[in-house]
Amino acid sequence: MIQRIQTLWFLLATVVAILIFFFPVIELTTESNIHIHEYKSISLVGVDNLIQSGYIVAGLTGLIAFLSFVGIFLYKNRNLQMRICVFISLLIIFLAILIISFSWMRFSNPTASVGLSAILPFIVFIFILMARRAVKKDDELVKSVDRIR
Numbered sequence: 001m002i003q004r005i006q007t008l009w010f011l012l013a014t015v016v017a018i019l020i021f022f023f024p025v026i027e028l029t030t031e032s033n034i035h036i037h038e039y040k041s042i043s044l045v046g047v048d049n050l051i052q053s054g055y056i057v058a059g060l061t062g063l064i065a066f067l068s069f070v071g072i073f074l075y076k077n078r079n080l081q082m083r084i085c086v087f088i089s090l091l092i093i094f095l096a097i098l099i100i101s102f103s104w105m106r107f108s109n110p111t112a113s114v115g116l117s118a119i120l121p122f123i124v125f126i127f128i129l130m131a132r133r134a135v136k137k138d139d140e141l142v143k144s145v146d147r148i149r
Helices: 005-022 048-072 078-103 116-148
Strands: 024-029 034-040 043-045 111-114
Touching: 005 048, 005 116, 024 116, 048 078, 048 116, 078 116
Parallel strands: none
Antiparallel strands: 024 034, 024 111, 034 043
16 A cells, blocks of 8 residues: 555655756866766756767656656555566666766766765665565565465
8 A cells, every 4th residue: 555664765766866857966077177967957967978978867867766656656566566676776777887987988087076966876776675675575464464364
């Protein structure tokens, strides 16, 4: 049901995934320039060559937020809810790899200052793991009650 603890974890993951759009990801300083990468709607502000990369990262972040929100309403199908948790976890790992690779792709020796949006995917990852753990615990409880009957 909706009042279960996994609902709270999915909701927190959704809110934090949406917050990724509002904070800077990383600030790279080279010898002559400072490049601040942050999401503005669905593009990456910074170096001109990285604008298209922002669509991929922003779309992936939107997909993570959407799937986290949809996971709330799949309380009747716990197996699907656990699969969605695993899929979201894989997407978050892929997102972290993309952020790192896009940030340091064009620079030889940048000095990096990590922003809040670079840390938020890891917080979403923790919330999704907690949601999966709660769904699994709920599933085990239902199976144990079925054995008693």
